[in-house]
Amino acid sequence: MINQIKQLLALQQHDLRQQELEKELVRLPEELAGLRQDIIELEGFLKKEIENLDEVESWKRTHEETLAEEEDRIQKRMQAIDQVQSAKEYVALQKDLDSIRKRVRDHETEVLSLMESVEKRRAEVDKRQAEIADFQKVLKQREEIFSKKVEEINSELKLLLVDRAKLVSTIDKVWFRKYDFLAKRRFPPVAKAENNNCLGCNMGIPPQMFNQLYDMKEMMQCPHCTRILYIEGTVVS
């Protein structure tokens, strides 16, 4: 019987490994999908930031054009002043010049502030593009690593399946059926018993039963969770 428990524990190890690998096969593509989603989100931010930058740049251009027009107007007024005929005309031209000069200063201030804004936004766009490039690099690396991992997992799973069949053929049919039945309901189906406790469900087992586990004349199951029980010391060879 001790031998049967040992075989069941070996089978349980196999099944545990198989479950781990199967979980990994689900987790790896999920991780890649998460990363791809992050990139899509960042690209969305970048698109908005570029639109923002374009808008500010267009504003800046409009002000620069108006500024050029006003400066041109100043040149024309200056030429007109050179050819002025009367004091009245001179005063009117000077007044006009003053108001154009004031508008020029206002546009200059605006252009300077928009320049700053453009620089700031351009830096944000550059930073975002670098961030996306980093994410894409990480994604590419992981895709390569993961596809290799998936290959390894699949070949290990294939080997496990062959090994498992061999192992199952050495196990008593009644024991195996019980193991299989339990494994589908509560994994792991074989649990260690320690200090009058089943470590599968952490509930107490009767002392008499615990003592019988040392002899292991028959299969013993936890009265609470029905897991197949064994005592560590008895399976150490």
Ligand SMILES: [Zn+2]
């Ligand atoms: Zn139990």
